[in-house]
Every structure is written in structure tokens, then in C-alpha cells.
Amino acid sequence: MKKTISVEKLKDTINSCLANSTCEPEVRHGMIFVLEHVLFETGNYEGYKYLSQDQLREDMLPGVRYSSDGNILPYEQRFVDTDSTRRHYF
Numbered sequence: 001m002k003k004t005i006s007v008e009k010l011k012d013t014i015n016s017c018l019a020n021s022t023c024e025p026e027v028r029h030g031m032i033f034v035l036e037h038v039l040f041e042t043g044n045y046e047g048y049k050y051l052s053q054d055q056l057r058e059d060m061l062p063g064v065r066y067s068s069d070g071n072i073l074p075y076e077q078r079f080v081d082t083d084s085t086r087r088h089y090f
Contacts, residue, residue: 028085
């Protein structure tokens, strides 16, 4: 019997892991690789955004930084001390 999984459910599950997981970044990179492969192969890739510090727990590095008043920082400062695996796929 052939089994299938919903691409949307896979994306939701991995998005939750990317935002909440305390595992090593290398593990999240693996999740990203699998998700992007499935999304591209099924024609469902619509991009992603980096999660900011207000979208994560305080003890996690964000994918992108904003100033304390919510304004955009200069490009060089946006990615200082960040974790590129903290993303949300659309």
C-alpha cells in the first residue's frame, strides 16, 4: 500500500521545528534541505523569511535582527550574531 504525506503538513511541522527546536543548527539545516527539496519538486516553493527576535524565545538567536524600536537596521548589522536556520517557509 502506497503512503503519502501532505506537503502543507510537512511544511507546518518543519516551520514549527525551525522556530522552536533546541537541537543543533546542523539538524535544522537537514530539515531545511528536505523541506526545500519537497517544495521545489512539487512546485510549492514560495520562499521564506527569517524569524526575528520577537518571534522566538529569548534564549534563541534570531534569523534576522531589528532595532529595539522595530526599525530596520543597516544591512551589516541585521545578521550579526544570528542563526540562519531560524526561518519560516511560506
